[in-house]
Amino acid sequence: MTDVDVDDLADSVREGELRLHELEEHADADVATAARRLLVSEQSGADLETIGSYGFPAEAAGPNVENMLGAVQVPIGVAGPVRIRGGALDDERYLPLATTEGALVASVNRGCSVLDAAGGASARVTKSGMTRAPVFKVEDVVEAEALAEWVRDNVDELADAAESTTSHGELLDVTPYVVGDNVYLRFRYDTKDAMGMNMATIATGEACDLIESETGASLVALSGNLCTDKKPAAVNAIEGRGRTVTADAIIPRDVVESRLHTTPEAIAEINTRKNLVGSAKAGSLGFNAHVANVVASMFLATGQDEAQVVEGANAITTARTRGDPGDADLYVSVSLASLEVGTVGGGTKLPTQSEALSLLGVAGGGDPPGTNADALAEAIAVGALAGELSLLAALASRHLSSAHAELGR
Numbered sequence: 001m002t003d004v005d006v007d008d009l010a011d012s013v014r015e016g017e018l019r020l021h022e023l024e025e026h027a028d029a030d031v032a033t034a035a036r037r038l039l040v041s042e043q044s045g046a047d048l049e050t051i052g053s054y055g056f057p058a059e060a061a062g063p064n065v066e067n068m069l070g071a072v073q074v075p076i077g078v079a080g081p082v083r084i085r086g087g088a089l090d091d092e093r094y095l096p097l098a099t100t101e102g103a104l105v106a107s108v109n110r111g112c113s114v115l116d117a118a119g120g121a122s123a124r125v126t127k128s129g130m131t132r133a134p135v136f137k138v139e140d141v142v143e144a145e146a147l148a149e150w151v152r153d154n155v156d157e158l159a160d161a162a163e164s165t166t167s168h169g170e171l172l173d174v175t176p177y178v179v180g181d182n183v184y185l186r187f188r189y190d191t192k193d194a195m196g197m198n199m200a201t202i203a204t205g206e207a208c209d210l211i212e213s214e215t216g217a218s219l220v221a222l223s224g225n226l227c228t229d230k231k232p233a234a235v236n237a238i239e240g241r242g243r244t245v246t247a248d249a250i251i252p253r254d255v256v257e258s259r260l261h262t263t264p265e266a267i268a269e270i271n272t273r274k275n276l277v278g279s280a281k282a283g284s285l286g287f288n289a290h291v292a293n294v295v296a297s298m299f300l301a302t303g304q305d306e307a308q309v310v311e312g313a314n315a316i317t318t319a320r321t322r323g324d325p326g327d328a329d330l331y332v333s334v335s336l337a338s339l340e341v342g343t344v345g346g347g348t349k350l351p352t353q354s355e356a357l358s359l360l361g362v363a364g365g366g367d368p369p370g371t372n373a374d375a376l377a378e379a380i381a382v383g384a385l386a387g388e389l390s391l392l393a394a395l396a397s398r399h400l401s402s403a404h405a406e407l408g409r
């Protein structure tokens with residue numbers, strides 16, 4: 001099988017004997033990928049040579065992508081080191097950021113150096129749980145109420161069914177929501193070091209079988225959108241999803257003045273007028289400046305599901321002066337309501353992503369399970385705090401456009 005030639009394999013597709021997605025069944029993954037690239041290149045006229053220059057065996061990406069063509073290479077930089085005083089991660093770390101936005105790493109790096117000069121940032125995961133919310137069809141509100149009641153009375157049985165599919169996952173609670181003849185059951189799991197979307201979906205499927213066999217309800221969809229995965233949603237901002245994590249720090253006045261070229265008062269005022277009032281007027285779910293930048297770049301670097309940046313950016317930044325007027329220090333915090341992260345599963349095993357997790361010291365399962373994913377959440381929260389500080393300061397000192405003109409073009 002492994003000695004099949006790229007050209008022969010491509011010919012089999014041209015002659016209609018094989019479909020484009022069947023190549024891995026007839027050759028090793030790198031040969032299959034090369035043949036597919038050849039065919040797509042011919043059809044599109046595009047030169048795909050660089051996409052084909054990837055630095056890991058294609059087989060390693062087998063569970064992560066279908067119809068593999070190669071790899072996109074996103075540059076990765078580091079910010080830090082920064083002292084993280086977290087509940088799960090209490091150490092100095094470099095933060096890996098994969099991005100194409102010039103000035104972003106410089107900005108987070110500046111924020112990290114400011115946090116370090118202030119003795120580091122504290123971080124804590126304050127709530128944790130991955131959710132899946134199937135939707136059931138019932139006859140009317142009487143049946144809806146009966147289903148909600150049955151669920152409340154049978155949580156242990158539901159947990160037994162759900163947990164029969166996983167050796168790590170634990171069902172934490174099930175919250176019913178009724179809308180007419182629809183009942184949404186929001187299952188929430190402790191998924192330990194896994195982001196947990198596959199785990200929670202498989203476990204919830206098992207629990208749904210039990211519900212259908214014991215009640216008159218009929219499952220319409222295993223995901224009823226009240227989960228809510230990969231869409232902006234207030235339920236995640238309020239109830240949390242994945243890790244709810246906050247980072248904060250007090251920055252001495254002299255550090256704000258010397259390193260950020262502004263004052264605690266100016267940063268606090270911009271935060272109120274921009275991140276709070278401006279966001280409220282815009283109807284935004286994100287009351288922050290650019291948390292998505294750090295979440296996205298650290299997600300890409302560490303193999304997280306990039307679509308979940310949507311929920312990861314559900315964050316509120318606060319900034320206040322602390323101390324005597326005119327001589328006050330700056331208290332700054334960022335709270336990310338729904339940061340969905342894992343250090344096992346999904347894209348975390350891919351070679352470059354696994355190296356970036358190792359750089360943070362959080363690759364693989366934690367001891368006890370769940371602590372590595374908590375640590376990753378804390379590191380991302382501290383990176384987000386660094387980014388908020390630096391951007392707010394750049395706005396205060398009117399350096400935003402010049403910084404991007406200099407570094408980002």
Ligand SMILES: CC(C)(COP(=O)([O-])OP(=O)([O-])OC[C@H]1O[C@@H](n2cnc3c(N)ncnc32)[C@H](O)[C@@H]1OP(=O)([O-])[O-])[C@@H](O)C(=O)NCCC(=O)NCCSC(=O)C[C@@](C)(O)CC(=O)[O-]
Nearest residue numbers: 103104105106107109110113289290390391394399400403
């Ligand atoms: C660019 C800076 C940092 C200059 O800031 P500065 O204070 O003029 O620079 P500096 O040369 O004095 O250096 C200060 C520190 O910045 C870091 N730094 C400085 N240069 C580099 C570099 N090349 N590579 C790595 N690190 C760098 C480094 O930590 C350095 O300390 P040192 O190590 O020298 O003691 C600053 O102006 C800045 O942070 N600007 C803000 C840029 C920013 O945050 N961009 C984010 C993207 S904006 C966006 O996407 C979202 C937006 C804006 O639309 C959202 C919204 O609506 O708000």
Ligand SMILES: NC(=O)C1=CN([C@@H]2O[C@H](COP(=O)(O)OP(=O)(O)OC[C@H]3O[C@@H](n4cnc5c(N)ncnc54)[C@H](OP(=O)(O)O)[C@@H]3O)[C@@H](O)[C@H]2O)C=CC1
Nearest residue numbers: 166167168192193194195196197198199305345346365369
């Ligand atoms: N199915 C869906 O609806 C969706 C799927 N996804 C995708 O799901 C994937 C992520 O799902 P996820 O469930 O996290 O990952 P995986 O499906 O890769 O499963 C991870 C598995 O790792 C095992 N495991 C080993 N050590 C640990 C540990 N320390 N902590 C926790 N689990 C451990 C668990 O096995 P065991 O359970 O046997 O204990 C767990 O189920 C991503 O690829 C994402 O893109 C994203 C959104 C929706």
